[in-house]
Amino acid sequence: MDFTGRDIISIADFQRSEILHILARAAEVEATGRGKLLAGTVMATLFFEPSTRTRLSFEAAMLHQDGRVIGFSDVASTSTRKGESLADTIRMVEQYADVIVIRHPRDGAARLAAEVSRVPVINGGDGANQHPTQTFLDLYTIAKLQPALATGERALDIAFAGDLRYGRTVHSLVHALCHFRVNLLLVAPRGLELPEQYLEEARQAGVAVRTVASLQEAAAQSDILYMTRLQEERFPDPLEFDHVKASYRMTAAMLAGARPSMRILHPLPRVNEIATDVDATPHAQYFAQAGNGIPVRQALLALVLGRQP
Amino acid sequence: MSQDPPTTSGSRIRQVEAISNGSVIDHIPTAVTLKVAAMLAGSGDQLFIGANLRSSRMGRKGVVKIAGREISAHAASCLALLAPGATVSIIHDYQVLRKLPVEVPAEFTDVARCANPNCVTNHERWSSRLAVVGREPLRVRCCYCERSFLGTDLALM
Ligand SMILES: [Zn+2]
Numbered sequence: 001m002d003f004t005g006r007d008i009i010s011i012a013d014f015q016r017s018e019i020l021h022i023l024a025r026a027a028e029v030e031a032t033g034r035g036k037l038l039a040g041t042v043m044a045t046l047f048f049e050p051s052t053r054t055r056l057s058f059e060a061a062m063l064h065q066d067g068r069v070i071g072f073s074d075v076a077s078t079s080t081r082k083g084e085s086l087a088d089t090i091r092m093v094e095q096y097a098d099v100i101v102i103r104h105p106r107d108g109a110a111r112l113a114a115e116v117s118r119v120p121v122i123n124g125g126d127g128a129n130q131h132p133t134q135t136f137l138d139l140y141t142i143a144k145l146q147p148a149l150a151t152g153e154r155a156l157d158i159a160f161a162g163d164l165r166y167g168r169t170v171h172s173l174v175h176a177l178c179h180f181r182v183n184l185l186l187v188a189p190r191g192l193e194l195p196e197q198y199l200e201e202a203r204q205a206g207v208a209v210r211t212v213a214s215l216q217e218a219a220a221q222s223d224i225l226y227m228t229r230l231q232e233e234r235f236p237d238p239l240e241f242d243h244v245k246a247s248y249r250m251t252a253a254m255l256a257g258a259r260p261s262m263r264i265l266h267p268l269p270r271v272n273e274i275a276t277d278v279d280a281t282p283h284a285q286y287f288a289q290a291g292n293g294i295p296v297r298q299a300l301l302a303l304v305l306g307r308q309p
Numbered sequence: 310m311s312q313d314p315p316t317t318s319g320s321r322i323r324q325v326e327a328i329s330n331g332s333v334i335d336h337i338p339t340a341v342t343l344k345v346a347a348m349l350a351g352s353g354d355q356l357f358i359g360a361n362l363r364s365s366r367m368g369r370k371g372v373v374k375i376a377g378r379e380i381s382a383h384a385a386s387c388l389a390l391l392a393p394g395a396t397v398s399i400i401h402d403y404q405v406l407r408k409l410p411v412e413v414p415a416e417f418t419d420v421a422r423c424a425n426p427n428c429v430t431n432h433e434r435w436s437s438r439l440a441v442v443g444r445e446p447l448r449v450r451c452c453y454c455e456r457s458f459l460g461t462d463l464a465l466m
Contacts, residue, residue, distance in 0.1 A: 085433055087433065106428065107456070111453045
């Protein structure tokens with residue numbers, strides 16, 4: 001499977017076999033550790049909106065494999081403010097770099113950039129649309145914690161909790177999980193349920209979806225519990241937000257009925273939805289999940305740059 | 310425009326004044342008749358519009374006639390987005406010279422704007438590309454922001 005020159009724009013562009021190939025490469029890269037996989041290559045990070053953690057993860061991924069990094073993360077200091085088109089920015093940057101990582105507030109900006117660019121483009125988040133490297137690292141984390149994801153030997157129970165309506169992270173992961181043998185469990189505040197289009201996608205893929213009543217139930221019945229942030233601005237009534245916030249807060253005590261192998265993921269940053277006493281339990285895997293961003297991004301960079309280990 | 314109504318034409322579309330030469334767009338869903346007319350009006354051509362006409366096939370329908378000219382390729386594309394089930398007849402000397410099928414392409418390029426206000430195509434000078442993902446009703450998906458919309462909900466370019 002050759003990914004040389006390919007853009008990484010949307011999880012919807014990838015078939016199951018391609019996803020598995022990427023996850024396998026990430027496992028190899030992680031097993032090898034730091035090295036010279038990306039030596040002699042230059043990555044440009046074009047962050048038209050700030051996202052410190054995504055940028056740091058991409059930069060660390062390059063630096064740990066001897067790659068080099070250029071870029072900006074402050075739109076105020078770039079020529080975009082002077083009215084330069086996105087296409088022109090890309091046409092300039094492609095002269096300097098072997099691969100471009102773009103983060104942009106507009107939906108679809110990464111696809112536009114990829115159409116312009118002669119070098120591969122990786123989407124680091126385009127508005128509310130896609131953030132495919134997050135989805136790949138989520139899948140990698142799940143496959144690492146629950147090998148049944150890749151082998152398909154049994155159906156994994158994967159629960160999603162929190163704001164399932166607006167979270168693009170959840171939407172992309174649900175879409176990707178439809179390629180695998182999973183059951184989905186959903187728990188969301190009223191008004192923040194998973195949009196119908198994703199339920200329909202799951203139905204068409206033969207993935208069973210059921211709603212559970214509480215966070216405890218989700219914890220008790222799942223192999224993976226994927227939690228998300230609740231944002232106050234999604235609630236018209238501040239009192240309702242306070243009420244919901246209290247019932248969507250995971251504590252160590254609530255994990256008494258959980259399967260021993262159940263693991264909790266979260267795209268971070270967490271605010272109040274996971275109490276710090278959960279961190280010390282074997283269920284907590286959200287920091288390791290963030291760490292998995294390194295081998296996953298290294299594997300993607302190596303693949304699109306045509307670098308073999 | 311004053312002209313004598315035709316006596317020879319057996320067309321069912323005489324609920325709107327006949328034209329001697331031009332294009333007749335028939336079987337337009339009533340709800341989008343005025344949108345089709347507005348789209349065609351931009352050309353400056355003389356138009357005759359019939360809305361809420363009785364139709365055995367559709368119940369109610371719209372008809373738009375363009376005097377003196379064949380429908381442009383761009384207008385035909387717009388028509389495919391708004392009214393993919395419509396029929397186009399080219400009229401010559403009050404007779405139907407030929408009928409053109411309304412062809413729905415796999416992708417509409419620069420026909421309509423993406424309806425997502427945060428879509429990059431509404432902020433950069435760049436082509437609009439809308440892939441057809443459903444036929445009845447016609448649904449399209451923006452190739453950039455990946456959102457999908459009904460064809461009739463979109464603003465034409
Ligand atoms: Zn769009």
